[in-house]
Amino acid sequence: MATLRFNSLTGTLEKNSTSFFSSNPRLCWAYFQCNNKGERRASRMTVKAMGAAKYKGTQMREKKLTEMIEKKVTEAKQVCEGDETSDECKVAWDEVEEVSQAKADLRLRLEIEKKDPLESFCQENPETEECKIYED
Amino acid sequence: MAVCSAYTTQSLNSTCSISTPAKTHLGFHQKEVVFYRRSSKRGGSGSSSGPCVITCSAGDSQTVVIGLAADSGCGKSTFMRRLTSVFGGAAEPPKGGNPDSNTLISDMTTVICLDDYHSLDRTGRKEKGVTALDPRANDFDLMYEQVKAIKSGVAVDKPIYNHVTGLLDPPELIKPPKILVIEGLHPMFDERVRDLLDFSIYLDISNEVKFAWKIQRDMAERGHSLESIKASIEARKPDFDAYIDPQKKYADAVIEVLPTQLIPDDNEGKVLRVRLIMKEGVKHFSPVYLFDEGSTISWIPCGRKLTCSYPGIKFHYGPDTYFGNEVSILEMDGQFDRLDELIYVESHLSNISTKFYGEVTQQMLKHADFPGSNNGTGLFQTIVGLKIRDLYEQITSSKTAAPLEATKA
Numbered sequence: 001m002a003t004l005r006f007n008s009l010t011g012t013l014e015k016n017s018t019s020f021f022s023s024n025p026r027l028c029w030a031y032f033q034c035n036n037k038g039e040r041r042a043s044r045m046t047v048k049a050m051g052a053a054k055y056k057g058t059q060m061r062e063k064k065l066t067e068m069i070e071k072k073v074t075e076a077k078q079v080c081e082g083d084e085t086s087d088e089c090k091v092a093w094d095e096v097e098e099v100s101q102a103k104a105d106l107r108l109r110l111e112i113e114k115k116d117p118l119e120s121f122c123q124e125n126p127e128t129e130e131c132k133i134y135e136d
Numbered sequence: 137m138a139v140c141s142a143y144t145t146q147s148l149n150s151t152c153s154i155s156t157p158a159k160t161h162l163g164f165h166q167k168e169v170v171f172y173r174r175s176s177k178r179g180g181s182g183s184s185s186g187p188c189v190i191t192c193s194a195g196d197s198q199t200v201v202i203g204l205a206a207d208s209g210c211g212k213s214t215f216m217r218r219l220t221s222v223f224g225g226a227a228e229p230p231k232g233g234n235p236d237s238n239t240l241i242s243d244m245t246t247v248i249c250l251d252d253y254h255s256l257d258r259t260g261r262k263e264k265g266v267t268a269l270d271p272r273a274n275d276f277d278l279m280y281e282q283v284k285a286i287k288s289g290v291a292v293d294k295p296i297y298n299h300v301t302g303l304l305d306p307p308e309l310i311k312p313p314k315i316l317v318i319e320g321l322h323p324m325f326d327e328r329v330r331d332l333l334d335f336s337i338y339l340d341i342s343n344e345v346k347f348a349w350k351i352q353r354d355m356a357e358r359g360h361s362l363e364s365i366k367a368s369i370e371a372r373k374p375d376f377d378a379y380i381d382p383q384k385k386y387a388d389a390v391i392e393v394l395p396t397q398l399i400p401d402d403n404e405g406k407v408l409r410v411r412l413i414m415k416e417g418v419k420h421f422s423p424v425y426l427f428d429e430g431s432t433i434s435w436i437p438c439g440r441k442l443t444c445s446y447p448g449i450k451f452h453y454g455p456d457t458y459f460g461n462e463v464s465i466l467e468m469d470g471q472f473d474r475l476d477e478l479i480y481v482e483s484h485l486s487n488i489s490t491k492f493y494g495e496v497t498q499q500m501l502k503h504a505d506f507p508g509s510n511n512g513t514g515l516f517q518t519i520v521g522l523k524i525r526d527l528y529e530q531i532t533s534s535k536t537a538a539p540l541e542a543t544k545a
Contacts, residue, residue: 061300070359087265093371094267102299104353112505121235
């Protein structure tokens with residue numbers, strides 16, 4: 001039975017309602033209702049657990065990229081407020097593109113190839129922090 | 137496959153026997169085969185009884201180099217996967233090396249990502265105010281030296297650009313493969329690198345399709361919205377138009393992806409119109425054609441023999457000029473829904489360099505889960521893969537043929 005852990009920025013998340021599981025226990029769709037500071041937010045988020053993430057290192061990269069995307073979009077919006085045609089603005093959005101693509105590549109690898117990118121690295125270095133098996 | 141060139145001052149009519157030294161105790165390289173001439177008489181005056189040395193160079197010391205210009209990240213694109221699959225085997229990152237390496241290695245091919253030649257890392261680019269698209273962020277001298285070295289059979293220590301950290305990591309060893317693919321934003325930007333390429337491809341995605349694809353890619357990400365996706369594309373456009381787009385006139389093949397004309401006002405980017413623009417007169421490359429080479433054809437395969445569902449499939453073929461070059465353009469609009477549509481279309485295309493009937497269909501089916509597997513992008517990428525295989529085989533067989541001609545003379 002797969003448990004989905006959710007790191008939310010605000011408030012706490014209640015795992016509730018129905019969860020649909022496919023035959024692959026790591027891939028499931030779940031509907032959540034967010035309990036944000038006592039108020040029920042009716043937003044339903046569809047969550048798809050990344051196909052084959054097995055190692056902690058991959059998990060960490062996914063998380064890092066997700067956070068970077070959010071951070072860099074915010075930065076870009078701030079930088080571009082002054083002048084949209086400035087070099088700083090171009091560079092800021094280019095960074096957003098770079099991390100968005102990196103995240104998408106990781107997702108593609110896990111979903112289509114169904115292989116953890118750290119697979120061969122972890123065969124050789126099983127004792128490193130990155131190669132701890134992610135508890136599913 | 138070894139190619140041996142014989143260098144000797146005397147004719148080879150004398151009894152020479154071939155012996156490959158088992159050990160290199162004589163100081164010969166593994167690639168040298170030594171002919172020993174048996175002298176019938178002792179102390180034959182005047183005749184030099186020295187061994188004639190024949191140096192063999194293994195066929196793969198001349199690597200075939202392919203350039204692919206694409207804005208879609210590198211080494212991980214579906215085009216690369218399809219290409220390596222045509223040659224057999226799956227492309228994997230180098231075993232045991234840096235887990236954030238962008239390189240992909242299969243039996244025949246090595247794909248290197250040109251981002252590895254960034255001269256400025258993410259912080260450096262921010263300081264100087266240049267995007268990754270800007271040539272100032274890339275070390276073309278190093279790119280040229282290393283591609284040249286690999287092409288002539290010398291392994292190199294190539295830097296690694298880590299897309300997660302944004303830093304330049306310690307280099308990894310790249311051994312010369314049979315086929316080297318350099319993928320990235322600037323494979324044809326530098327003239328010296330361009331001259332090293334045996335074949336080059338440019339993936340030209342129109343703005344509307346790019347927008348639709350990036351929406352699909354990014355909308356699920358926290359932080360992104362339609363506005364941010366649009367802003368990112370807009371902000372990168374000036375540099376893209378200035379530095380990346382002009383490369384397409386140098387490409388031997390351009391795959392242009394446009395919105396469909398079959399569905400009015402379609403903006404989902406799911407049904408696509410894809411044009412394969414092939415340069416005429418390229419060595420070892422004969423363009424794909426429909427029915428009658430050099431003529432202009434409009435073809436709708438759906439009809440009595442083949443039933444297609446909405447919006448159907450439409451083909452166009454004909455000669456044209458593209459940035460001053462003579463080209464042939466094969467165009468497909470629509471999508472495949474069923475296997476028999478694909479095989480039907482394949483059977484009507486000519487010069488697709490397949491080794492057996494149905495090879496294109498088989499390759500497409502093998503990767504049915506890849507994006508573009510039901511439309512012209514997958515079809516033309518697969519066909520270009522087969523053309524590259526054909527080009528590779530022609531180049532390597534012409535290299536073995538030439539020295540044989542010389543010895544006959």
